[in-house]
Amino acid sequence: MSPWIESEVIVMGAGIVGASAALALARRGHSVTLLERGFCGAQSSGVNYGGVRRQGRSLAQLPLSQRAHQIWGELPALIGIDGEYLRSGHLKLARSEADFVALQGYEAASRDHGLDLQLLDRAALRARYPWVGEIAVGASYCADDGHANPRLVSPAFARAARQQGARVIEQAGDSRVEHDGQRFILHTQSGLRLRAPWLLNCAGAWAADLAAQFGEPVPMESGHPAMLVTEPLPWVMNASTGVEGGGIYARQVARGNCVLGGGRGFALDAQRARPGQSAVLAILRNAVELYPFLAGTQAIRTWSGTEGYLPDHEPVIGASTTQPGLLHGFGFAGAGFQIGPAVGEALAELVCDGASRQPIEAFSIRRFQVRHDLASNH
């Protein structure tokens, strides 16, 4: 039998959330083991679109998102690379007057959070962003939102955690998890044995299993956003984009390639997904009305990922209501890349300080247990 691997905290899942939690804990001097089924940052966190935006998030997420914004600004100091992070500005486009009204509503509602949104009517949009298609009637602009390269950023969080002293174990999935009254005991499939008083459930789209095991089932479903990238093109996009009400979002990287997303793909199995022909063709057909400069250019690659969605499209963040020592951080509904580093820090604070600096009550797993509690109190 292998010797026990003892630590104060075991983090399950080395996506951007788990890896940044491990990094924050290690920086505060805690012994952490980061356990990853596959490779660090190779799931959602490594294959996402790369949008690093606050604009458009629910108001409840904005305090954490603002904190994440700060962390993103200090990326090289934290993880050793800039991850191609660029505050390009983020343009949320409206295709109808009703959509533009919705953008105005969001601007008003979020004003206290410091996003500094600028509303652009048709004329202002045309003047400032002539490459946007005629179909857009207006936009909301967030100058300090931007984008980054998820392939580089997310694994770098795990690398930084390792450099700060975290033990990082890849190729270690499907562990048997128990609690002996004091500590969590994990047996990995690869034969390792681990013990720790804290367990962080950062297993992304796969996190519901562990929650259910500890009596907290959540109605999480997997979704698979479709992604596509073009050949390198002359530089045009001086902002990354999104579309009110959903649509094809796009950004251009320094190398010239445009990355686009929109629509949903399908799961190949529990871990792998593809964008699917209908989503790909829909992007190829519809992108041109929003981004006319794409006409005649070519898409060279498509992909998707596996992301967890709860019915209210809000994540679960915070302590378990059934098992002391268990913390959750999962289910980011296609928007956890930007906020992930702040969630990791918040989870670390729950371990170290018993509370996080930003409010997270809205994301408690409790919200899925109301009916269950009523039933059992009866």
Added chain:
Amino acid sequence: MSAVVIVGAGPAGIRAAQTLVEHGVHPVLIDEASQGGGQIYRRQPANFTRPARQLYGFEARKASALHQTLDALAGQIDYRPGTLVWNAEHGALDTLRDGHAAHLPYQRLIIATGATDRVLPVPGWTLPGVYTLGAAQIALKHQGCAIGERVLFCGSGPLLYLVAYQYAKAGAKVLGVLDSAPFSAQCRALPELLEQPATLGKGLYYRAWLSAHGVPVHQGATLERIEGGQQVQRAVWRKGDQLHDTECDALAFAHALRSETQLADLLGCAFEWSTLNRAWLPRRDQAGRSSEHDVYLAGDGAGIMGADAAEMAGERAALALLQDLGQTVDPQRCRTLEKRLTRIGRFREGLEAAFPFPEHWAEQAPDDLVVCRCEEISVGELRAVVGEGHWEINRAKAHCRVGMGRCQGRMCGAAAAEIIAHCSGKALHEVGRLRAQAPIKPLPFGVEHDA
């Protein structure tokens, strides 16, 4: 009911189509090329009139027979030339023809997508005037033009001598053939090669012909680098301890072939490691059945066996498909085909021994050598990423973009795997294979399609 579909109108695909038609099944036959024939029997454009003998040499009879077969199938099959299959999922293919996308459900599918050159880069390989052996041959066969006036042929594999011979016959000045395989390897391989005396005979003939016509043939000679400003000017090569250089205006090189396996991958076929091919290949039984009940594999797309084997494998896969549809097929014919394929398989092992993979290539590749030309990734950049612990090829790709560009790794994938394996100390098969992602080839925005 949806159709039986064959992708690839080369020797394998055409024979498969013929066999199906003979049994009353009328397939759809799709090929990206505008004319049938596949790689080896590629046809010339309609306005060219070179005789078959001149185009295909010894293989002229086989080429004409195959072309005639395809022509005779007109009206009995739904032949769709100029049609790219860019994706496959859930029992349907996605095609692109003249800017129009379509969705084609299949009942059964035969994948006969053939092969392309396996390229092991050397410094200077991205200079204008440098081609793969296959591309050099296509230029000659298809367009009737040579890649240059003074051409050097390098690398290894049977195609090396063949293409050099074809160039010399066509009147180009062939400066020499540099075969990285040592003569001793070819002697050792003789017993297996004798399995196919006719093919061996042709190979020996090309070499003898080249020598007799004053074309220097160097064995155990490796290309070190290619030099030039705007264009290839010189090749520097090594034989033993001696460095040589040869002035040339064009150069063709490759080390054998690699299978086009993306479709099988997209369709979820199980893959297995082939030591012989140094590649992960879709698994198939002797008859060509894949791990998926409705997908069959034939020809070089499922492992390099050459054109004759491709014809037989196409026929055999079609017979298997017919059997699985409940038709009676001649069991004797199935056995004969399998036996012949086994024999060619042994010959193929001999070829691999005769033209062994240059084992030291990865070790010797300099850091500043470009390995991935689409994304301009150097060997050094790839090694750096491997040094950080990324030994799985898709992870290496995620970290340094090797294989992420336009060609989706079909040009650089094999070389990248060699570098990663050598640098990480892992066995080549442990490094894995680049996962196929649609589109198999680039797809335009604004494409029209029937929703």
